[in-house]
Amino acid sequence: MNPAVSAVTDRIIERSRPTRSAYLALIERERETWIGRPSLGCANLAHAYAGTPEDRDAMKAGDGMNIGIVTAYNDMLSAHAVYYRYPELMKVWAREVGATAQVAGGVPAMCDGVTQGYAGMELSLFSRDTIALATAIALSHGTFEGAALLGICDKIVPGLLMGALRFGHLPMVLIPGGPMPSGLANKTKAAVRERFATGDASREELLDSEIAAYHTTGTCTFFGTANTNQMMMEVMGLHMPGSAFVNPGTKLRQELTRAATHRVAAIGWRGDDYRPLGWCVDEKAIVNAAVGLLATGGSTNHLLHVPAIARAAGIVIDWEDFDRLSCAVPTIARVYPNGSADVNAFEAAGGMPYVIRQLLEGGYLHGDILTVNADGLAASAQKPSIENDTLAWKPVTESGDETIVRPVTNPFSPDGGMRILAGNIGRACIKVSAVERERWIVEAPARVFIDQLDVLEAFKRGELEQDVVVVVRFQGPRANGMPELHKLTPPLGVLQNRGFRVALVTDGRMSGASGKVPCAIHCSPEALLDGAIGLIRDGDMIRVDAINGTLDALVDPAEWAARVPAPAPPPATGMGRELFGMFRGLSDEAEKGASAVLAGAGL
Incomplete structure (x- = not known):
C-alpha cells in the first residue's frame, strides 16, 4: 500500500x-x-x-x-x-x-x-x-x-x-x-448559462440548451x-x-x-x-x-x-x-x-x-x-x-483516451485536488482540481450576503465588478438546511472571465458540478452557531489560500475579537421548510456529515 x-x-x-x-x-x-x-x-x-x-x-x-x-x-x-x-x-x-x-x-x-x-x-x-x-x-x-x-x-x-x-x-x-x-456538451451548456447571466442569451435559448443537455x-x-x-x-x-x-x-x-x-x-x-x-x-x-x-x-x-x-x-x-x-x-x-x-x-x-x-x-x-x-x-x-x-x-489494461483518464505513473496532477482550509474564519474545504493554479490564492474585499438571490441581484446591478470575495452565510445545516448555491456559478464565472480575482466563502454547499471559481465551502462553525464567518463585514480583506491551506479575514486581531456576530435571519417558512425544524435543530456540523438522524441516534 x-x-x-x-x-x-x-x-x-x-x-x-x-x-x-x-x-x-x-x-x-x-x-x-x-x-x-x-x-x-x-x-x-x-x-x-x-x-x-x-x-x-x-x-x-x-x-x-x-x-x-x-x-x-x-x-x-x-x-x-x-x-x-x-x-x-x-x-x-x-x-x-x-x-x-x-x-x-x-x-x-x-x-x-x-x-x-x-x-x-x-x-x-x-x-x-x-x-x-x-x-x-x-x-x-x-x-x-x-x-x-x-x-x-x-x-x-x-x-x-x-x-x-x-x-x-x-x-x-x-x-x-x-x-x-450524451446530449449537448457540458461546456457548451455552461457557456450559454454565462451568456444568460450577462443578458446575452434569451430565456428561450437557455431553456432549449438545458433541454438539449438533459434530454x-x-x-x-x-x-x-x-x-x-x-x-x-x-x-x-x-x-x-x-x-x-x-x-x-x-x-x-x-x-x-x-x-x-x-x-x-x-x-x-x-x-x-x-x-x-x-x-x-x-x-x-x-x-x-x-x-x-x-x-x-x-x-x-x-x-x-x-x-x-x-x-x-x-x-x-x-x-x-x-x-x-x-x-x-x-x-x-x-x-x-x-x-x-x-x-x-x-x-x-x-x-x-x-x-x-x-x-x-x-x-x-x-x-x-x-x-x-x-x-x-x-x-x-x-x-x-x-x-x-x-x-x-x-x-481493461490501457486507457482509450489519455486526455480523459491516465495511468498513475502519468497523472493529470500528483494530488487529489481537494484542500482543507483553516484560519480565523474557521475550517472549510475547497476543490481546486478544476481551478487554474494561479487562482488558488485570492485576496480581495468581502461582499457579505445571506441569500444567494441577493448575490445575483448585486451582480445584475454591476456592484460586483471588482476583485471580490463573495461571502454567503447563514447557509449551514442549522440555519436553513445547507442548500447548494449552484446559481452562483454563472455570475462568478463571468466576473472571473472579465479578469477579476473572485472567490466564494460560505457555510453552505456548492454543487457537485463545482468548477473554475475557487469556493471555500462547508465553513464551520456555521454562522448560526456563532461561527467566525458571522463576523465578516463588507470591505474586510479576505484571503483564500489553497496552496498553504488558510482562510483568513485580514482584520486587526483586537478588532476581530471585539466584533459581535451578525444577527441570524428568522427561519424561513413555506415549501414545507417548517416541517424540517427538528432536523435543523439536531443537525451536527459539516465535518461529521451534517446529519440530524445520526446525531439524534448518538452515533
Whole structure:
C-alpha cells in the first residue's frame, strides 16, 4: 500500500475502534435475534404474503431468500425514472435462483437540478436523513433475508446506505441505472448559462440548451454528486463490477441487474458465502471511497456524505483524513467539470475498471475488502459485456483516451485536488482540481450576503465588478438546511472571465458540478452557531489560500475579537421548510456529515 493511504487507514481504524466494535456487536446480535420469518406469527406472515399471491407458496415454504427491494423510483427524476420496471423484472430473476422479491418500500428522491436556487433546495440535504429513515422503515418488517437498493442520485445513495447499515447483518447490493446518452456538451451548456447571466442569451435559448443537455432518462452526464456516488459504490465493491456507467435500456444494463439480483440471493447467511453489508462497509472500504473521490475529482458533497455513511457503520473519518489522502493520491481522471469529457466518454475511455486497475496497481486502493461479488475488488478492474448472449467481463489494461483518464505513473496532477482550509474564519474545504493554479490564492474585499438571490441581484446591478470575495452565510445545516448555491456559478464565472480575482466563502454547499471559481465551502462553525464567518463585514480583506491551506479575514486581531456576530435571519417558512425544524435543530456540523438522524441516534 501507498504509505500515506496506509497511515490514514490505520488512523481511522484506531480512532474508530470503540464505535466500530459496538457496531459489529450490534449486527451480530441482530443476526442472532432477528425477528425473521420463521419466528413471525401466522397473521403477520399472512399480511406479508397477501400482496404477492404468485409467490405465496414459495414464501410459505421458506426455502429461499426473500429479497426486500428498496426503491427510489419516480419519473420526475430522470436518473430514477429507469427503475419503473425493475421490481417486476427482479421478481422474475429472483425466482430463477429459488428466491422471491418484494418491494419493501419507497424512499423520496428529489432532484436538486429542479430545486437549485429555490426554496425547495433547503430540503435537499435533509432528504438524505429522510431517506435513511424510510429505508429503516422498509426493512423493519423482518420478512427479508437480503435487500436490493435502487438509488443513484445525490442524497439517495448516502441515505440508502445510512439506513441500510443499521440492518448491516443483511446482505445487500446497490443497483444503478446508468447515465443518459450524451446530449449537448457540458461546456457548451455552461457557456450559454454565462451568456444568460450577462443578458446575452434569451430565456428561450437557455431553456432549449438545458433541454438539449438533459434530454432523456438516466443520470446527468457530468461528474457531479450522482455519478460520484456510482464511482464510490464501485471502489467500495457494492455494485456488480463495472455497472456504474452502462446506459439505461441496453441488454448489458438488464443483464447486470439480473446478475445483481442473483448475487443477493447467493450471499445470505444460509449459504457458505455470507457477505453482510456491515462487513463489506469497513474502514478500508471507506478509505477506498475517499481515494476514489480524490483520484477522479469527484463532488465536494462527499465531504459530508462519506463521514455520514461511515458513522452509520461505526467508523469515524474526518477532513484531516481527506486532506492527508489528497496530498498523496494522484488525479487520474478529467471528467466535466474537471475536464471537457462527460461520463459516457469516460466510460468509453476505460471508465471505472481502468481507474480501479490503476489505483490497485499503484497501491492506493485496498484490494482486500469484502465485496458483494465473489472475486474481490480486482473483479471491478474488468469491463462487462455481452458475449454469445451471456454476461462476461474482460480486463481493461490501457486507457482509450489519455486526455480523459491516465495511468498513475502519468497523472493529470500528483494530488487529489481537494484542500482543507483553516484560519480565523474557521475550517472549510475547497476543490481546486478544476481551478487554474494561479487562482488558488485570492485576496480581495468581502461582499457579505445571506441569500444567494441577493448575490445575483448585486451582480445584475454591476456592484460586483471588482476583485471580490463573495461571502454567503447563514447557509449551514442549522440555519436553513445547507442548500447548494449552484446559481452562483454563472455570475462568478463571468466576473472571473472579465479578469477579476473572485472567490466564494460560505457555510453552505456548492454543487457537485463545482468548477473554475475557487469556493471555500462547508465553513464551520456555521454562522448560526456563532461561527467566525458571522463576523465578516463588507470591505474586510479576505484571503483564500489553497496552496498553504488558510482562510483568513485580514482584520486587526483586537478588532476581530471585539466584533459581535451578525444577527441570524428568522427561519424561513413555506415549501414545507417548517416541517424540517427538528432536523435543523439536531443537525451536527459539516465535518461529521451534517446529519440530524445520526446525531439524534448518538452515533
